[in-house]
Amino acid sequence: MEVKTSSNSVRFDKQRCSFIVLIMFFSLPAVNAVWPMPQLISSSTDRYPLSPRQFIFQYASGSSAKSGCSVIDSAFKRYFPLIFVDYLKAGGPRQHDNWFRLPLNEGVFTVLVDVRKADCEGYPDPDSSESYKLSVSSGQASLRAKTVWGALRGLESFSQLVYQDDFGQYFVNKTEIDDFPRFKFRGLLLDTSRHYLPLPAILKTLDAMSYNKFNVFHWHIVDDPSFPYQSSTFPGLSSKGAFHPSTHVYSQTDVSRVISHARLRGIRVLPEFDSPGHTQSWGKGQPGLLTSCYKGSVPSGTFGPVNPAMSSSYQFISRLFKEVASVFPDPYIHLGGDEVDFTCWKSNPEVRGFMQKMGFGTDYTKLESYYMENIINLTKTLNKTSIVWQDVFDNHEKLCCSSLSVVEVWKGGCYLCEVRRVTKSGLRVILASPWYLDQPGPTHDWARYYTIWPLAFKGSEQQKSLVIGGEVCMWGEYVDATNLSPRLWPRASAAAERLWSDEKTTSSVTDAFPRLTDFRCRLLRRGIQAEPLFVGHCRHEYEGI
């Protein structure tokens, strides 16, 4: 169903309509339908008709970004058909198009974009401003932003303000928006090792991410089951470690395409090369890298984590990461470090000898710590900051906090206790635990992803400021291109609003329901196979997919 809300100011609009009313399929003209909710939005019932034939995007005269700015130019091209959804489909003006019926003095509607700092060829980074101000009035929308990335967020909001009436006529209401993200890091993880995801599935996910204002694509690109990253330094890693050496790999061209597609949408690509555990597939193309497990005094033929006792291991990682650091422009690399099983290390005489030599006794967490510090340090020499899973912090709380920077919290239970502990150590945190969307469970229950409060722990303001954001994780055990989209959307959208919006104005599930229902219809119309929240229908549900 397409539930539309009408109000003068969404910010102060506490809808009182009951659930029963919601499912009675009311259809009111849509205004304020921006998801995730802007920090400040006020709109009036004054509305302006829009015509695709009398609509242009333009750079404001004082804007630093000007025609030729790749990020904004391509956004103009992209948002036109997202705003006028019927236009291109019909191959031009629709037969019943109303543009020619507009009063002549209406003239052209102009979206004027004014960007202060024109980082048009750069990449979004962890400190990029994404704030913007949008003012929609008669004949004009004025969009001001400090950066091109902020302008992208503003264009997305503008596109969501436009709606069609029952006759197909486009409208936008008089609106003022002053917006910025609640959290700097709003990530989505895809796992391309447990199942290979073809390039179009990744690119489509990036599109949907931009509609939801997510800004980090965490690419868990390799893991135990397969190594699809085609390394130029070590081609054997994918030729032997991928599910298939030709069809189930990401070539350098593929990776560039992902990075470029993401950049144009203001999305960082954060690569993860998870070690020393989760590396079974690495061993296939790099003999000697993994620890040979022993049964008694003889090798059992199976392998464990990366062998931390061999200097060759670090030489290999160093060369691999040097490549990774140059391929992926983001200043961060995710080093993994989760779920290291010590059984194999313990069985290997060489590793045991190394433990003795290093004075680690029988404490294998020290060995793990030694390994992690080594690769964190070599990451630093590549001018990259490292992110690790919480295990690294948990196992080395006393030991190596000086080397750690950002810790991603993923374990269940009292995850806010963990957030508290990590921030108390002065480290930054990304929260993932409550947003494991691949998990079995009441999969339709978007509300449980919505009612997550990352800062609801006892701690100082300083500690809270260290929570840089959160991340939706779509692990791949049970997910591939057949079910990725409906499992992600619109459930991930619930997390998106939590990470972008002010929790004070977005605390109510009842208020969010009709807005998310409406937004899901919009996703569907844009070709994202987003599943329904509940009984009903979208007006255009079978056009986009």
Next chain:
Amino acid sequence: MEVKTSSNSVRFDKQRCSFIVLIMFFSLPAVNAVWPMPQLISSSTDRYPLSPRQFIFQYASGSSAKSGCSVIDSAFKRYFPLIFVDYLKAGGPRQHDNWFRLPLNEGVFTVLVDVRKADCEGYPDPDSSESYKLSVSSGQASLRAKTVWGALRGLESFSQLVYQDDFGQYFVNKTEIDDFPRFKFRGLLLDTSRHYLPLPAILKTLDAMSYNKFNVFHWHIVDDPSFPYQSSTFPGLSSKGAFHPSTHVYSQTDVSRVISHARLRGIRVLPEFDSPGHTQSWGKGQPGLLTSCYKGSVPSGTFGPVNPAMSSSYQFISRLFKEVASVFPDPYIHLGGDEVDFTCWKSNPEVRGFMQKMGFGTDYTKLESYYMENIINLTKTLNKTSIVWQDVFDNHEKLCCSSLSVVEVWKGGCYLCEVRRVTKSGLRVILASPWYLDQPGPTHDWARYYTIWPLAFKGSEQQKSLVIGGEVCMWGEYVDATNLSPRLWPRASAAAERLWSDEKTTSSVTDAFPRLTDFRCRLLRRGIQAEPLFVGHCRHEYEGI
């Protein structure tokens, strides 16, 4: 992953390979990969190369069904590209096709079909035999069946015996199959009221059903939220009760197309018009049909179930069902009868007066019973047998068992206790409770749908014979065309094997896992968006969808 099994006889093949081995991505040539498992199958490692250019289907000389038999003719046409999956895609012989390399004396491979009773223009019915015998030897496969429906099941099995080696060459192994279904009723319910499903989604589901040997499409076509069935007698029902009167309806042509598509695949279409509850949408196009609820002494403006006190209600149902009975050829109609809320009836003075007049006291189950008996009887006058949800039996156990025929058990808890009770009353049972696939829960857990034993209750042989089958239910609250296929498949396949196969040869989840993994890859290649069971990949996973 494409796990292939190789054995001389699947029937006696208890695979001992552990889960670990399974996820190590073995790829052996596929034989015996028929899902659901035939009652008897034995195959040898002798294999015969097949070429699309030297392969024909033929009617056996003594067959009653001959060229011109619509069911078999169209199956021949359908199964050719299902067997030679590359052939049509490549627009003819593939560049590397090996057919020309076949030894000349191989000649043409012929699938000879021999059908005893040629009911070529009829419909499958509840008593139709689906048994078949298939014998694959050098140069020939011989398929014998009592009916065209049995022949369809045999063709499906044959198509699944064919596999390709790493060079794309097609093979079939020497095989003997003697097969018949364990249960006569193997249903799948789609709910087109809570969300409208476009025709292609229904037709595709019918295709997938035939690959799984399901034989009843239970069409829960209308319910509270919408009435998409376009009635010729009462056009107002859909013009006012559908989500949209033009785009979200099933015209008579649409319905015919579904019935015809199903027939050609040996699938019955069982329509459900659920009353007296679940009828909110009916009321929109048929004023006066529903009970007007009262608040005190005045109508509240809301409506309850069909008004059982008005003779006009029965006249309406009679006329509607007369149409339904002629549109849907199946000898059964599902009358629903579940979840009738008495609150509104109790509030209505007219209904209360009727209760008094009929001597029902304050026992509203008697009123419900009166209503159901009336519509069951009028169904009988239309020469149709009725199926009802278990509520009707539960509420009227003593009263109306003489009118009941088939009871569908849907409630959770001890559903086998219910099966026992119903069969003890001499009524037939369809089991749905354990196969609510739309339900939230560990959605990837196909094994829980596999390890269901419909006859595992204490009862006589006579009682057990009354369990005519089971049904997968895909209710529509959270399901529409965006997520239908990956939510259904291959989870419904687990139920399909339980309903078709001998439970003695299909009791092990471990044995089923690689077979179902393989079958899922086959579904994917046939264009069914079936989700993965676990980590891995299919060789051809991105061609079909």
